[in-house]
Amino acid sequence: MNWLGMHGLDQAPPWALGVAALLLVIGASIVLIGALGLLRLHTFYQRIHGPAITITLGTGSILLASMVVFTAAQSRPVVHELIIAVFLLMTAPVVSMLLMRAAVYRDLRARRLDAGVTAGGVYPAPPAGE
Numbered sequence: 001m002n003w004l005g006m007h008g009l010d011q012a013p014p015w016a017l018g019v020a021a022l023l024l025v026i027g028a029s030i031v032l033i034g035a036l037g038l039l040r041l042h043t044f045y046q047r048i049h050g051p052a053i054t055i056t057l058g059t060g061s062i063l064l065a066s067m068v069v070f071t072a073a074q075s076r077p078v079v080h081e082l083i084i085a086v087f088l089l090m091t092a093p094v095v096s097m098l099l100m101r102a103a104v105y106r107d108l109r110a111r112r113l114d115a116g117v118t119a120g121g122v123y124p125a126p127p128a129g130e
Contacts, residue, residue, distance in 0.1 A: 016072030020065040027061030030054050044103050052096040059088055 034054025041047045063081040070078040 012069055012073035016068050020069045023061045023065035023068065027058045027065065030061065031058035034058065045100070048096055048100055048103075052092065055092045056089060060085055 031054050034050040037050030038047050041050065063085050067078055067081045
């Protein structure tokens, strides 16, 4: 018995495989665009947005593709991917925010005001004596 037969994928309907293939291409494209943005952008504050967005959108598409295929192949709802998606949707924005705040405080303490930390006026430059 091969790997496809072991998981019931040899009996998956063609429409499910087509939908999954489309979702995989969309998810992989989103992740690739995020990776290119990570390489192309210059500062940390610009670079953090690419991975933060692609984690949720790209991974969501890939997990949805997995749900479609295994639900259709096994003729029962497969919801393991929903648990993974909920975990990612809850943790990815929090981790991104914590990384951004740590970088802001690091730049403020090092007086690297040209890094973009004071651009929005949210974090004013500290006085020279501190």
